Amino acid sequence: MKRIFLIEDDPKIANLLKEYLEKYEYSVTIVQSFDRIINEFTESDPHLVLLDINLPRYDGFYWCRKIRSISNCPIVFLSARDSGMDQVMAMENGGDDYITKPFNFDVVQAKIKSIMRRIYGEYAVTKQADFIEINQFILHLTSMEIEYHGTIASLTKNEFILLKEFVEHENQVLSRTHLLEILWDDEHFVDDNTLSVNITRIRKKLEDIGIKDSIQTVRGAGYKLVNTWG
Template sequence: MYKLLIVEDEMNIANTLKNHFEKYNYDCHIVEDFERVLDTFQEFQPHLVIMDINLPAFDGYYWSRKIRQVSNCPITILSARMSELDQVYGIENGADDFITKPFLMDVVLAKVNGQIRRVYGEYAQDLNNRTLKKGNTTLNLDTFRLFTHEQETTLTIKELQLSSVLFEALPNVVTRQQLLAAIWDDETFVEENTLTVNIVRLRKKLEAIQSSLEITTIRGIGYQLTEKSL
């Protein structure tokens, strides 16, 4: 049974989510003390976190960042604040996906099911026990690490999945549709800017570790991972 941690201070929404997911055999826990979100996370050990942004004490960005320091557990942001800047900031703080309020329960269920399948279910088996190396850069699919001889960084789940697709396709171009289909179970439910902001974050991490690789935007088509010219 997969476990969901619901971090939502509007109790009617939290209980609606809990009741709905329990119908589909999820074990759900609602955070009650919003000053102990990380403690609750570590005690409950969920497979996925549904995180609101506007919370008492500290906001959801803060808690996403804290969780990401100790775990690669998927974090899905649930908020009415879903401008492009909010999405960028959410990803910068460790979020993997976004759901905008007001929402349809079928959309929330589809997104969570897709995340669970990608990370833990039948689609996760291809990520086991593999290391990919291109140029001076190695991608470890078990530890979520991207590294060179100089430096290393830890990836979020979406960054790991994007990296895997781009590494395996190098030097071929990967279309936006191919990336959406590979990374999100149903691209119909993906916010328009989610892929773009994940690509931007991954580019920054490649630069930070002095990678010889770079992600090039192929206008109107998609993205290409290439080695920089010396």
């Protein structure tokens, strides 16, 4: 049974969502203390986090960063904020998806099912080895990290899925539509800006380990990974 950790300060919404999702055989744990979110997250060891933005003391962006510092567990934001900037901030802080309140429970369940299937089920990345190496650049498949000359950076789930696709199709142009499809199954579920945000984050992390200008934009076509370090 897949475990979900729900960080929501409205008891009515939290309990309704818990009751609904448990009908689909998810185990849902609602946060009890907003001063112990990280402790409760660690104790519940969830497969997925549902995270509100407007929370007591610190907002959801803060807690997303905190969770990301210790885990690559997928995080789906639930928020009444419907601006594009809030959605971009959610992705920049490590979120995997964003659902606007008031939401349809069926849509929430469908998105959760899609993410679970992609990461843990039939669409999960097949690991033939623990890493892929190109001229001393290493993509660690189990830990979802990148390494170059001993410098290591961690990836989020979406960053890992995207970068693995680039590595496996080195020097090939990958269209935006294709990249959206491997991330979210149905590209219409998300704003196209979220792909740009993830690409920007991957480029920054590659630069942090010493690899520059490797993911190149092909105008009107998409992106491609070019070996600029070998």
